[in-house]
Amino acid sequence: MSTVLEQIEQQIAKLSTKAVRKNTGTIRTVADGVARIDGLSDVMYNEMVQFPGGTIGIALNLEEDEVGCVVLGDISKLKEGDEVQTTGRLLSVPVGKALLGRTVDALGNPVDGKGPIAAKEFFPVEKIAPGIIVRKSVSQPLFTGIMAIDSMIPIGRGQRELIIGDRGTGKTTIAIDTIINQAKINKVGLAGGDPKFRPVYSIYVAVGQKQSNIVRTISALEAAGALEFTIIVAAPAADNPANQYLAPYAGAAMGEWFMENGMDALIVYDDLSKHAVAYRQISLILKRPSGREAYPGDVFYLHSRLLERSARLEGKGSLTALPIIETLAGDVSAYIPTNVISITDGQIFLETDLFNQGIRPAVSVGLSVSRVGSAAQIKATKQVGGKLKGELAQFRELAAFAQFGSDLDAKTKAQLDRGSRIVELFKQPAFNPIPIEVQVSVLFAMQKGFFDAVDVKKVVAAAASLKEFFVTRKDALLTEVRNKAALDKDLEAKLQTACDEWKATFNG
């Protein structure tokens, strides 16, 4: 028995009795989610600090004799004089595949009631964007499943493409469609067993949105079977501004994990206007000097450091960003829209007028652009849709001109007819992305004049009929188009025959 006691005594002797050093401070004031703290002389910028009861905060303002911290959690239990400690750590969130299918808050805590997340790794929320040496140019397509976008404003893996428009113009729908399309492509690709296939995982960051809208988005993703490939980061309008400010960075950290581990990811920031508003709120409470529209001086840096984290890396994966900006009365020259436009690699501009005319998605062809261009398109799309953007822009010009006179020459009339058919062809219901091979087939039919004889009002029905025909009866041909990704003479002949076959059956 004595040896047992000796063993325990030795174990006790071995235990470290070294004093633990902590840097502390005391709360001077707490208000509006921000605590001002005396002390904390060793605190670092953006360091996590710990309040009594386990609540954490982030040191955002380091001043000569006080520290301004945003509190990430319940501030009702904090009071003047409470002790605060530095942690020596930057804010980190769980990352990895364990988060797929889950809804988390800005700190990575699950909020979907599906139990704890078994994440093995953590990434810091703030990280310096990859430098120029490690980056690779964007050349692989990321299909949105929206014909107007994939054919005219192509998006590549690693690109930052802004979705901008007034409220209620379908910005979120485009983002959700893209996520759903990635899930569909992933399912087909993974089932195919191609070792070269690279799935795209999605992260949807909801900032300052109504809880009901977030629930609707989750339901739409779940109904489409896309939730299993998606992480939702929710910082709803009811959340404190600190969480709304952090959510996009947390989402970016989760996306970076996929990129760093040789996978491809897509991140949607919905939306950065509300993100800027949350940051303005924090900055004003922290008494930082305000500038234009009362935003702080570093509001450009707020978004540039976030969006620069999206990239395609040499020898690794990619992170594609679809930031969303809400404009007021179509004013793209406001402060935040111009900032984000200048940071991103292009924008998809959605117009209220087009939306109200029933042209959905309401993409304004003239104002939308992808600076990556055709480098992010497959050859087949280039072959059938290369001239579409020009034709459509010409149509809009002519259509405006044609309103003033009725006598039009045959060439102008033909251009108008063709343009109005293209507009009809690009109409697409929400949450219904079209696979790229079907898009190519439909655009091929358009190019070869199969819709010319169809009445403009019936083009939508004709296109739907053609899609159904291809999906139900020409599956092998679609697979061939998908695999070859380019139209050779043989494939063109097969498509022509298929279209002729359809034409014979369609009585529009």
Add this chain to the structure above:
Amino acid sequence: MSAAKPAQQLARQLFRLSLVNGELSAERVGGVLEYVEKHCAHPHAVLSAYHRLVAAEVARGQALIEHAGPVSPAAIASIVSAMTQRYGRRIAPLPQRNDALLAGVRVRVGDDLYESSVAGHLSALASAT
């Protein structure tokens, strides 16, 4: 404009004037108090800010040694010597009995807290789980 910012700036200026060779001078602090009483428009705001700065400086020069059981003068001397060496300035001991620590010692020098008490380790364990 609120008086808080100019008052803080003045307090910082007065605090800097209160130091002689990097240490607080009681004589200069007396002079500052006299000046504030006679010449300041917002003496309360200035003195509050000045008090905070002086209190922080005083705390930086002393080691508040909280202990649950008895602590020998030798132990206190060794703590003071270690702290003086670490901070490179003279540190005055200020022993204080605190039974809530259960056992061990807790030393505070300015913002730094050296936790070696049972209560501190228990609370660290509690927050870790």
